[in-house]
Amino acid sequence: MSVSPIEVSSGDARYDALRRGFNQRWIAHPDYVVVATSTEDVESTLAKFLADPANANRRITVRSGGHCYEDFVSSKDVGVIIDVSQMNRVFFDASMDAYCIEAGATNWHSTTQLYRSTGLALPGGSCNSVGLGGHISGGGYGLLSRMLGLTVDYLYAVEVVTAADGRTPRRTVARKDSEDPALRDLWWAHTGGGGGNFGVITRYWFRGLQSPPAQVLLRSVAWTWDDFRERPDLFKSLVRRYGEFFTHEQHGTGPDFIHRNGYRDMFTLLKLTHMSAGKVGLTVQLDGTGKDAPARLKAFLDWITEGFTTGSGHHVTETALDKQIGEHPAQDALFIPTLLPWLTATQSLNDSGPNRCGKYKSAYMTKGFTDQQIDAIHRHVTDPGYSNPDALLQVDSYGGRINDVAAGDTAVPQRSSVLKLQYQAYWSWGKDADGNGVYDYRDADRDPEIAGPHLRWIQGFYRDVYQSTGGVPAVPDPALPASLSSNTDGCYVNYPDTDLGDPHLNTSGQPWHKLYYKDNYQRLQRAKASWDPHDVFRHQQSVRPPKTGQA
Numbered sequence: 002m003s004v005s006p007i008e009v010s011s012g013d014a015r016y017d018a019l020r021r022g023f024n025q026r027w028i029a030h031p032d033y034v035v036v037a038t039s040t041e042d043v044e045s046t047l048a049k050f051l052a053d054p055a056n057a058n059r060r061i062t063v064r065s066g067g068h069c070y071e072d073f074v075s076s077k078d079v080g081v082i083i084d085v086s087q088m089n090r091v092f093f094d095a096s097m098d099a100y101c102i103e104a105g106a107t108n109w110h111s112t113t114q115l116y117r118s119t120g121l122a123l124p125g126g127s128c129n130s131v132g133l134g135g136h137i138s139g140g141g142y143g144l145l146s147r148m149l150g151l152t153v154d155y156l157y158a159v160e161v162v163t164a165a166d167g168r169t170p171r172r173t174v175a176r177k178d179s180e181d182p183a184l185r186d187l188w189w190a191h192t193g194g195g196g197g198n199f200g201v202i203t204r205y206w207f208r209g210l211q212s213p214p215a216q217v218l219l220r221s222v223a224w225t226w227d228d229f230r231e232r233p234d235l236f237k238s239l240v241r242r243y244g245e246f247f248t249h250e251q252h253g254t255g256p257d258f259i260h261r262n263g264y265r266d267m268f269t270l271l272k273l274t275h276m277s278a279g280k281v282g283l284t285v286q287l288d289g290t291g292k293d294a295p296a297r298l299k300a301f302l303d304w305i306t307e308g309f310t311t312g313s314g315h316h317v318t319e320t321a322l323d324k325q326i327g328e329h330p331a332q333d334a335l336f337i338p339t340l341l342p343w344l345t346a347t348q349s350l351n352d353s354g355p356n357r358c359g360k361y362k363s364a365y366m367t368k369g370f371t372d373q374q375i376d377a378i379h380r381h382v383t384d385p386g387y388s389n390p391d392a393l394l395q396v397d398s399y400g401g402r403i404n405d406v407a408a409g410d411t412a413v414p415q416r417s418s419v420l421k422l423q424y425q426a427y428w429s430w431g432k433d434a435d436g437n438g439v440y441d442y443r444d445a446d447r448d449p450e451i452a453g454p455h456l457r458w459i460q461g462f463y464r465d466v467y468q469s470t471g472g473v474p475a476v477p478d479p480a481l482p483a484s485l486s487s488n489t490d491g492c493y494v495n496y497p498d499t500d501l502g503d504p505h506l507n508t509s510g511q512p513w514h515k516l517y518y519k520d521n522y523q524r525l526q527r528a529k530a531s532w533d534p535h536d537v538f539r540h541q542q543s544v545r546p547p548k549t550g551q552a
Contacts, residue, residue: 006042008033019084021075021442022067023130025429026358026452028442029062029075034082037105040172040203043162046083047170047201051537056080060539063201066107066132070361071497073197073540083201085134091115099157099206104134108143109351116344121210124149127270128328129351134202139495140193140413142421144268144286144350147401149211153192153411157208161187163200167535173200183531190528190544193413195494195517198525198544199532213343214266218289218298219350220339221322221332223280224309230276230383231315235308237375239281242305243271243396244369247419251400252368256304262297265401269301272326276383278390282322284332284350289340298338327393327425328352357391358445360456362424362463363496364474365399365415368488374466381462387454391427394462396420414519415490422474423496424463426455460506471509473501476519478511491516499541513542 009015010033019034021027035046050061059080062073066086069075074082088105091114102111102123109129116122124145126136133141141152158176165171175187190199229236249255250264266288274281285301287294309317323333330352341349370378378394400419408414430440434448445451464472467489474489492501494517500506501513514522522544529536529544536546 006046007036007038009036010034020082022064022069023356024068024070024359025356025442026360026445027069027072027075029079029082030077031079031082034084036087037083037085038087040088040160040162043083043085043201043203044170044172046081047162047164050081051164051168051170061537062197062540063134064132065105065134065196066130066136068128068131069135069196069497070359071499071541073497073542076540085201085203086132088203093119094206097158097206099208100210102133102137102205102207104132104202104204106133107131108133108136112344112347112351115210116213119210120212122149122213122343123152123155123207123210125152127347127350129348133205135196136495137205138191138194138196138202139493140411141495142399142403144347145213146403147264147268147398148266148288149213150402150406151193151411151413153413154406155207155209156188156192156205158206159188159191159202160204161191161200161202161532163187163532164537165532165534167537172203173532183528186524186528187532190412190525192411193494193521194525194528194544195497195542197538197540199528200538214288214290215343216289216340217286217343217346218294218338218340219284219286219335219346220298220302220337221282221284221335222302222319223282223322224317225280225320226274226276226278228315228317229281232317233379233383235317236281237379238308239305240271240273240370240375240378240396242307243269244366244420246301246305247398247400248368251404251417251419258300258304262293262300264297264301267297267301267398269398270329271396272329272393273378273382273396274326274393275381275387275389277388278324278326278393280320280322280324280326282326282332284322284329284335286346286350294340295338325352327391327395327427357427357429358452358455359425359427360452360459361426361496362459362498362500363493364422364424364467365418365490365493366420366422366474366488367417367490368419371488373469377462377465377468381458381465384458387458389426389428389455389458391425392455392458393425395423395425397423408519409521409524412518412521412525414521415493418490421493423493424459426459428452428455460500463500464506471507471511473507473509473511473516475509475511476515491519494518497542502542514544517542
């Protein structure tokens with residue numbers, strides 16, 4: 002007996018929660034939200050939506066974990082949201098000879114279910130509530146990626162509910178080794194092409210997954226802004242040497258110990274906060290099974306902090322990272338190098354922070370920072386006209402095994418970068434603009450200037466860092482001056498930023514799709530032409546069908 006999908010409409014107490022995601026900036030007003038529990042639910046929901054002429058100019062969107070940074074899932078033109086979060090199984094599928102992870106599973110599901118039952122790991126993100134439906138389709142990376150590669154480097158197949166004729170939903174399974182070239186294109190499009198482009202993803206299958214280290218060594222340290230205000234030269238030195246370390250590793254240059262010891266097993270997160278946060282933080286994880294792990298950790302920290310406690314003048318000393326910074330919790334217990342089982346360490350680092358409003362930007366870098374970029378970073382994180390302890394630039398180590406894969410093997414083209422940057426600003430409404438005695442999204446509707454200081458700060462920050470490349474981290478292009486994109490390689494599609502399409506903020510001459518996909522965009526358009534030529538699945542930065550143009 003067929004059971005209809007669960008529909009949650011405005012008269013239901015769940016509606017207000019289900020029409021929004023993690024970022025409280027974006028609130029939709031759909032007719033209803035479908036809580037899907039099977040692929041059949043997705044098919045019937047899509048069929049109903051497409052059959053209604055009233056939906057011709059409205060969108061149907063999909064939510065897995067609800068972490069979309071822009072309004073691609075929740076916006077005013079959304080008629081129906083499909084929530085696949087109940088489809089969260091992780092299991093071995095003998096018929097595929099592969100591990101199946103449903104699109105509603107989160108990083109938490111994959112980490113705990115997969116590792117406990119098999120000892121294997123998906124090299125995914127460090128925020129436990131992020132949904133894998135979107136995380137994987139955008140490429141996916143995390144603390145194991147320098148050692149094991151990107152999430153999509155293991156993707157064997159994907160199940161997608163498509164609607165190629167614009168009317169009829171069809172369950173489609175695309176494999177890496179499908180005989181049909183169009184199916185291979187659809188598989189490839191889900192190795193970094195981003196969500197909301199080709200259909201509703203319901204399942205992924207993975208082959209060749211590997212085991213993480215049994216033990217990892219962790220350390221989190223911080224330095225106070227009081228010290229850095231006294232010695233801005235040492236703040237700039239930290240940023241410079243951090244970038245140089247991973248540049249040396251990638252290119253075989255610099256001190257011998259970087260190459261002799263090997264650091265592909267190490268992942269780091271440098272959190273360059275606005276000075277109002279009080280501290281700058283760094284978290285390091287590396288394989289703890291070797292006896293030399295503590296010495297390698299110390300060698301890395303000593304090298305990037307050269308001059309902090311030597312010479313004359315004011316010193317900069319290490320302190321505990323005893324406060325939440327960005328999306329990660331306080332880690333004061335990790336001030337002393339701490340050896341933990343990998344699963345335990347992953348659980349302790351995984352967090353998503355509180356629900357609040359946010360704006361994000363990203364950049365890939367193929368080598369360390371220029372002096373101009375370092376000066377711009379320092380200028381904005383010490384901006385006295387802005388005060389927000391939840392505003393920062395997070396600089397993640399990148400490269401390693403990620404860069405062993407060719408740019409066209411997956412839809413993720415940035416396979417020569419050594420750093421991955423995320424600009425972040427968080428805020429709450431903080432103002433009762435409508436005078437009803439409480440704070441909620443309606444205050445932002447009444448007074449958009451609540452977000453104004455935060456948007457202006459992060460936009461100005463980003464534009465200033467990349468002023469020599471048109472206000473964005475441009476990708477290398479022979480048609481552009483040699484000075485352009487000397488160390489940048491575009492943006493991460495899973496950190497979407499609609500400002501990339503604003504000609505006042507992006508003067509590089511490179512459209513948003515060039516920054517995300519580089520030369521891979523043409524193949525993504527080919528997949529779009531085969532599987533969604535009627536543009537059923539769309540948002541502000543979705544892959545465009547070739548007939549409608551590329552910008």
